[in-house]
Amino acid sequence: MSGTSKGNKQNLVQKLSTQTKDGLKIENQRLCKILNDLKKKYKVTYDVIQQLDQEYEQSKDNMVLRYPQLKQMIRQATTDHVIQQAEAPKIPKHKGVKDLFHSTEGTTQVQQPVASKSSSFLQTCKQFAGKSDDSSYEMKTVTRNLSDMHKKEIEEDNRNKEHMISVYENKFLRAHNRLTKLKQEFIASKEDLPPLRYKKLKEMIKTVTKDEKLKPE
DSSP states (O other), X not given: OOHHHHHHHHHHHHXXXXXXXXXXXXXXXXXXXXXXHHHHHHHHXXXXXXXXXXXXXXXXXXXXXXXXXXXXXXHHHTOHXXXXXXXXXXXXXXXXXXXXXXXXXXXXXXXXXXXXXXSHHHHHHXXXXXXXXXXXXXXXXXXXXXXXXXXHHHHHHHHHHHHHHHHHHHHHHXXXXXXXXXXXXXXXXXXXXHHHHHHHHHHHHHHHHTOGGGSOO
């Protein structure tokens, strides 16, 4: 079978798997879990940026010690661990309905609580954000809300989730690039005399902390 034929067959399988309302519901919960995971992981990275911003503002109160403080702030915000955490997680590939029902991953996705705010149902999902839920009551509530939605509403909700997933993937990329560049510029600034370097350090930090596009949705 040629690569093109194989690709067309895979696309057809994916399309068929989400044509029914049940398929759309499973896809909805899959997307909800992915989005929730992305938000949680991105918060870890954004917390570092917020901490950098807070420490930068606090350092204004002590101009004598500010130069070494700025250097320490940047070192802490650009460790290998922090930069690695800022890399966008790999998004699980789409599975057909049959695969989801017969895989451990699929079962987990159906049972996991969901969280987001892209649309009406995403707002409902938000009630369960951050919980590791084994409660049959909460799962029944999520399932009932999905069941109450029309097929087109679920389709629209899925598109909203897919959009938000893309938004967070871009935020990860932007944050990773910002922090990587901050580290590179910090190392390069070691060649400058203290007065010039002090000025550069302030600008480096503000470039990261004042980037509005890094804020979580």
